[in-house]
Amino acid sequence: xxxxxxxxxxxxxxxxxxxxxxxxxxxxxxxxxxxxxxxxxxxxxxxxxxxxxxxxxxxxxxxxxxxxxxxxxxxxxxxxxxxxxxxxxxxxxxxxxxxxxxxxxxxxxxxxxxxxxxxxxxxxxxxxx
Amino acid sequence: xxxxxxxxxxxxxxxxxxxxxxxxxxxxxxxxxxxxxxxxxxxxxxxxxxxxxxxxxxxxxxxxxxxxxxxxxxxxxxxxxxxxxxxxxxxxxxxxxxxxxxxxxxxxxxxxxxxxxxxxxxxxxxxxxxxxxxxxxxxxxxxxxxxxxxxxxxxxxxxxxxxxx
Numbered sequence: 001x002x003x004x005x006x007x008x009x010x011x012x013x014x015x016x017x018x019x020x021x022x023x024x025x026x027x028x029x030x031x032x033x034x035x036x037x038x039x040x041x042x043x044x045x046x047x048x049x050x051x052x053x054x055x056x057x058x059x060x061x062x063x064x065x066x067x068x069x070x071x072x073x074x075x076x077x078x079x080x081x082x083x084x085x086x087x088x089x090x091x092x093x094x095x096x097x098x099x100x101x102x103x104x105x106x107x108x109x110x111x112x113x114x115x116x117x118x119x120x121x122x123x124x125x126x127x128x129x
Numbered sequence: 130x131x132x133x134x135x136x137x138x139x140x141x142x143x144x145x146x147x148x149x150x151x152x153x154x155x156x157x158x159x160x161x162x163x164x165x166x167x168x169x170x171x172x173x174x175x176x177x178x179x180x181x182x183x184x185x186x187x188x189x190x191x192x193x194x195x196x197x198x199x200x201x202x203x204x205x206x207x208x209x210x211x212x213x214x215x216x217x218x219x220x221x222x223x224x225x226x227x228x229x230x231x232x233x234x235x236x237x238x239x240x241x242x243x244x245x246x247x248x249x250x251x252x253x254x255x256x257x258x259x260x261x262x263x264x265x266x267x268x269x270x271x272x273x274x275x276x277x278x279x280x281x282x283x284x285x286x287x288x289x290x291x292x293x294x
Contacts, residue, residue: 007237007260010238010259010260011260013260014259014260084141087141087258088141088143089170090169090170091143091256092143093169093170093171094167094168094169094170095143095145095254096171097166097167097168097169097171098147098157098167099145099147099148100167101157101163101166101167102147102148102149102153102154102157103148103149105149105153105157105163106148106149106153
C-alpha cells in the first residue's frame with residue numbers, strides 16, 4: 001500500500017487525543033507540558049502523539065525558542081478538508097441519482113404490481129385446467 | 130477550529146433520507162444491476178465488473194466519465210449485517226488522482242453504510258468513510274486472506290469435480 005500525504009493526515013486525525021491536541025494548538029502554540037496537562041498523560045505518551053502529528057506535518061516544534069513550543073501547521077488540514085469536500089460532492093451527486101432511481105423503481109413497481117396481480121390470476125386460472 | 134471538529138471519530142459522514150422502504154434501498158445498494166444505475170457523479174456511467182456480496186468477497190467497478198475516461202475502484206466486504214450495515218474497504222484505482230483534482234488520494238479507507246427504517250416508505254442512509262484503525266487493518270488483512278483462500282478452494286473444488294468426471 002502506497003503511503004501518501006492524505007493517508008498520513010487522516011491516520012493522524014484518527015485518534016481522539018491527537019485531535020484534542022490539535023484543537024488546543026488551534027488557539028496558539030504550547031509547550032509539551034502544557035499540552036499534556038488536560039490529558040492526565042505522561043510526557044512520553046504525549047510525545048508519541050506529537051511525533052505522529054509532526055510526521056504528518058500537522059505540527060511543528062520550534063528549534064529556536066528555549067521552551068520549544070509546538071505549533072499547529074494548517075496546510076495539511078486544508079488539503080484534507082479539500083479532499084473531504086470533493087468526496088462529499090461525489091456522494092451527494094450519487095445520492096441525487098439514487099434518489100431519482102428509487103423513485104423510478106417504485107413507480108415501475110407500482111405499475112408492475114397491477115400487472116403481476118393480473119398475471120397471477122391468469123396463472124392461477126391456468127393451473128386449474 | 131473547523132477541521133478538527135469535522136474530523137470526529139469518522140472522517141466523513143454523509144446522511145441522506147430517501148423516499149423508499151429500507152429493503153429496497155438495501156437491494157439497490159447491493160445488486161450490481163441497480164448499482165450501475167446510480168453510482169458515481171452526474172454524467173458518469175458505472176460498470177460493475179464484479180460484485181461478490183459476501184464477507185471477504187470483492188467488488189470491482191469502473192466509472193466512465195463523460196469524456197470516456199475510466200476510473201476504476203474496488204472494495205472488499207468486511208462485514209455484512211443484512212438490511213442494516215455494510216462495512217467494506219474502499220480503494221481507488223489508477224487514474225483517480227485526476228478526478229480528485231490532482232491531489233493524492235488517501236489509501237485504504239474503510240466505508241461503512243448504515244441503513245435505517247424511518248417509516249414504511251422512508252429510509253435513512255448513513256455513509257461513513259474513515260481511515261482504518263489498527264483493528265480495522267488487521268480485520269481487513271484477515272478478510273483478504275480468507276477471501277483469497279475461499280476462492281482458491283472453490284477453484285480446487287471445480288478442478289476436483291472435473292477430474293472425477
